[in-house]
Amino acid sequence: MSGAKTLLPSGDATRCVGAGQCVRTAPDVFDQDDGGTVVVLVAEVDESHRALLDEAAYLCPASAIAFTERG
Amino acid sequence: MNDENGAGDLPELPMTRECPYHPPAAYEDLRAIGPVTRVRQFDGRPVWAVTGHLETRELLSSPHMSVDRFHPNFPMPIPALTQLQSSRTPAIGALIRTDPPEHTRQRRDILPSFTLKKIGVLRPRIEQICADRLDAITAKGPVVDLVEEYTKPAVAMVLSQLLGVPFADREYFEDLTYRRFDPAQVVDALADLTDYLSRLLRAKETDPGDGLLDDLVGKVLAGELERDELVKYALVLVIAGQETTANTIALSVLTLLEHPDQLALLLDDPSLWPNAVEELLRFLAITGGLSRVATADIQLGDLTIADGDGLIFLNPGANRDEAQFERPNELDVRRTVRNHLTFGFGIHQCIGQNLARVEVEIALRALFTRIPTLRLAVPMEQIAVRQGLVFGLAELPVTW
Numbered sequence: 001m002s003g004a005k006t007l008l009p010s011g012d013a014t015r016c017v018g019a020g021q022c023v024r025t026a027p028d029v030f031d032q033d034d035g036g037t038v039v040v041l042v043a044e045v046d047e048s049h050r051a052l053l054d055e056a057a058y059l060c061p062a063s064a065i066a067f068t069e070r071g
Numbered sequence: 072m073n074d075e076n077g078a079g080d081l082p083e084l085p086m087t088r089e090c091p092y093h094p095p096a097a098y099e100d101l102r103a104i105g106p107v108t109r110v111r112q113f114d115g116r117p118v119w120a121v122t123g124h125l126e127t128r129e130l131l132s133s134p135h136m137s138v139d140r141f142h143p144n145f146p147m148p149i150p151a152l153t154q155l156q157s158s159r160t161p162a163i164g165a166l167i168r169t170d171p172p173e174h175t176r177q178r179r180d181i182l183p184s185f186t187l188k189k190i191g192v193l194r195p196r197i198e199q200i201c202a203d204r205l206d207a208i209t210a211k212g213p214v215v216d217l218v219e220e221y222t223k224p225a226v227a228m229v230l231s232q233l234l235g236v237p238f239a240d241r242e243y244f245e246d247l248t249y250r251r252f253d254p255a256q257v258v259d260a261l262a263d264l265t266d267y268l269s270r271l272l273r274a275k276e277t278d279p280g281d282g283l284l285d286d287l288v289g290k291v292l293a294g295e296l297e298r299d300e301l302v303k304y305a306l307v308l309v310i311a312g313q314e315t316t317a318n319t320i321a322l323s324v325l326t327l328l329e330h331p332d333q334l335a336l337l338l339d340d341p342s343l344w345p346n347a348v349e350e351l352l353r354f355l356a357i358t359g360g361l362s363r364v365a366t367a368d369i370q371l372g373d374l375t376i377a378d379g380d381g382l383i384f385l386n387p388g389a390n391r392d393e394a395q396f397e398r399p400n401e402l403d404v405r406r407t408v409r410n411h412l413t414f415g416f417g418i419h420q421c422i423g424q425n426l427a428r429v430e431v432e433i434a435l436r437a438l439f440t441r442i443p444t445l446r447l448a449v450p451m452e453q454i455a456v457r458q459g460l461v462f463g464l465a466e467l468p469v470t471w
């Protein structure tokens with residue numbers, strides 16, 4: 001294994017329009033609070049989540065979802 | 072942009088569907104000219120028509136797109152809208168026709184009622200509504216119009232529940248929302264709806280229940296929201312949520328009946344339904360054009376959209392873009408599509424989309440489970456359709 005990376009997901013609640021795409025895509029990473037905007041459930045996930053995070057970022061209509069890498 | 076003479080030779084919008092479940096064939100011609108190309112509106116004004124998938128995503132998520140319907144270049148995708156724009160009701164005064172920061176505040180106001188959790192709670196109620204309608208339909212037979220007997224009433228009942236319309240008023244309220252479907256009655260129906268909703272909200276201020284309107288009446292009482300604005304929220308939900316969903320369900324039924332191999336897959340393996348709903352949404356995309364006006368110059372490849380240019384997004388066309396989807400014109404309930412543009416893109420992406428998904432899925436699954444031998448009572452060619460901003464079937468006579 002070549003240096004497995006840790007992924008740090010982020011959800012920008014000020015940009016969020018509550019479409020729910022991230023929650024439908026990666027429900028163990030993203031949720032909605034009672035107001036309907038994004039909350040990030042976990043500070044970091046492993047490499048196996050990369051495709052899901054990419055998809056969540058791509059589907060978000062308000063460009064509120066992103067992630068950075070560490071490791 | 073205002074060169075009226077130059078617009079003369081351009082293709083003209085609106086275009087109409089030749090087949091109920093395909094976009095107008097000429098959308099393909101438009102995309103062949105360019106994913107963003109010049110066309111002429113029925114009133115002679117030129118406008119950009121967007122049929123490319125990538126371009127739709129990029130432009131609809133640009134901060135330089137406005138939905139200000141009072142801008143002189145704001146598009147008018149169909150003639151019938153002229154009537155509504157000049158009507159005495161604030162027909163589409165909230166959300167869908169407001170820009171930030173007003174839009175942001177309005178969207179935040181109603182968002183709590185549309186979380187996936189809240190929609191999940193509505194599921195059993197929607198199941199019950201569909202089951203009751205199907206009881207009535209199977210008792211009635213042998214030929215039933217599914218638009219009158221199933222899709223329209225079921226969707227209206229869900230909306231009543233969502234909003235918190237009291238049981239005693241349901242029939243009156245639902246009748247008002249049906250009258251809205253009739254082009255000859257739409258202006259009066261919207262005025263009556265506005266009056267009804269204003270009265271209802273006053274009553275709720277002293278006797279609250281458990282719907283979306285009840286949740287927001289608290290804000291009115293606390294002085295955080297004008298009652299008139301709450302009426303606009305209710306109206307936009309009726310306008311944006313009802314015909315779209317009812318028409319999508321009816322057209323899905325027709326489409327599946329005309330694709331028996333695809334329907335057979337679903338009858339065989341009901342776990343395919345959620346996937347099939349997403350593909351039906353991509354395939355059918357019943358909205359006829361999302362309107363915007365640019366508020367700055369936008370560079371898109373070697374194309375410049377100038378500040379003040381109008382744009383019409385033909386999202387049913389973008390859903391058939393072969394640059395994005397394989398065999399785009401084939402209905403394939405087994406394919407996984409999540410990136411269709413049926414609910415739009417950008418900050419206005421449909422706030423009711425997750426409710427719509429649940430409604431479409433439950434209505435279709437309940438119908439075909441209950442009546443697996445369902446078939447059209449007349450050939451498809453004889454079924455009357457409504458072209459327009461929201462495409463739909465005027466009737467859907469079925470038998471079994």
Ligand code: HEM
Binds near residue numbers: 312357418
């Ligand atoms: C299959 C059914 C539906 C379809 C195809 C649909 C389609 C759309 C589209 C394309 C937009 C974006 C318009 C634009 O960007 O100009 C939109 C917005 C909207 N929809 Fe839906 N919709 C559906 C169901 C619903 C339901 C069930 C509701 C609510 C009960 C609803 C409420 C709204 C509202 C309020 C907006 C405006 C959102 C905003 O501007 O922020 N829709 N819808």
